Amino acid sequence: MLKIYNTISRKTEEFQTLEPNLVKMYVCGVTVYNDAHVGHAMSALVFDIIRRYLEYRGYTVKHVMNYTDVDDKIINRAKQLGEDPLKLSQRYINDYASDLKSLNVLPATANPQVSQTMPLIIKFIEGLIQKEHAYAASNGDVYFRVTSDPDYGRLSNRKLDDMQAGARIEVGEAKDHPMDFALWKAAKEGEISWDSPWGKGRPGWHIECSAMNLAELGEQIDIHGGGNDLIFPHHENEIAQSESYTGKEFSRYWVHNGMLQLGGEKMSKSLGNIVSIKEFLSTRSADVMRMLVLNGTYRAPLLFNDETLAAAEKNVERLKSALRPASSTAKGLAADAVSTLASAAESAKTNLIEAMDSDFNTAGAVAALFELSKAINTARDNGATNEQLGLAQASFKELAGVLGLKLEEKQGSSDQDAQVNALIVERTEARKQKQWARSDEIRDQLKEMGVAIEDSKDGTTWRWG
């Protein structure tokens, strides 16, 4: 039985879907005006892992991730670059999509964009005005009336009175209540805008997600996800809008990932302590980024530093070792050793499911993979044939795949491979002659080229990496 921590109840709850075997999951995507960073990658990976696991458990997952392509920051940046804002955002949408692909994140089943949801957004706002949850202000903005929602604040566990007490909240002149938030913003001179019953303008930040949810998944969804920095005000306001509009519970489970930490602080565009996904992938593999996430707890802050990265890198290498072929001189395993390996594969599966069922305990799931890789490697060391290893390796690969790990060895071109093979032949000859200096020289040369070699009784094997 899968259990998920639900932000709104602050409890771990049994997971039950609205419809049998179907999960409707909406995850807040990014505002596209700049290169995405590894913090965004963390969030994308967390929900990719959740989605993969749900699918592994037999659910069909409708996974919606939106793009915010209309926003102040986009407008500002477009102005700086002298570029059309929608062109700019489209450029970064394509960019982010390719980042996600590089990270082996499965494409969402839908990727709605604000700019393409205008009619529904306007209709949504009109509905809220009709139900007196919103009002058009004198300045051309439309605001949501927070006092019209008796539950307002229940996701983030805040009370309107407490929030008002904060000195940082200034009462907008046009607002009836300081916490009222914009559904529609009147356009400033020369800004990109859309026609609406309230004049030219554009949507506020929160309404887009309510509208796109409705468009893609309907009135009620199973999982709503995003970074925990979105709990307030974004998700709080989404709930207020959607539930005021439909009169129904919006999302059953609210799932929030913790923030990636660089130097003890949240990585964010505004703090400037950023490593972009592209920078990361120029030196390390997608599996390493994913392993970093898997090693942690999705809800907790994730430490991004040399030590945690080095560990993740080693972990990936270690898992890869389980997939290596049998020794060419393997004599075969005795029956009892074969069944030991088979039961190791069985318990790895059981343990992985048990861990993941417990609020996506990925660290526990990875531990199950380590146990199995050890069993496989031991079997190989004891002379297992490829056939004997095959079954365990297949389940190992399947389980790693549930977590989204590819565990592929790097490939070289055939020219490069030929060059390496020639050097290996030369080195083998040198070793036969006990010319250790020459042998080690070639090994160093290969290392420079990015080739790791292993000598054993039955010869030398090598691989890129």
Added chain:
RNA sequence: GGCGUCGUGGCCAAGUGGUAAGGCGAGGGUCUGCAAAAUCCUUAUUCACGGGUUCAAAUCCCGUCGACGCCUCCA
């Protein structure tokens, strides 16, 4: 100040009432010409601190200290 998450070995991190998974690092062994990889052994009588409940607590309760996030755009 308010809300929330959390504080487990050198580091990352499971474990939420019955006596500390896993990984990285470190030390030692097997293997090797030497390495590398793999594998084996060792590495927390103890879970921020102080009280309390209990036959029994890292796990529950109270308090203290500390970290991080949100309260303003943010994955």
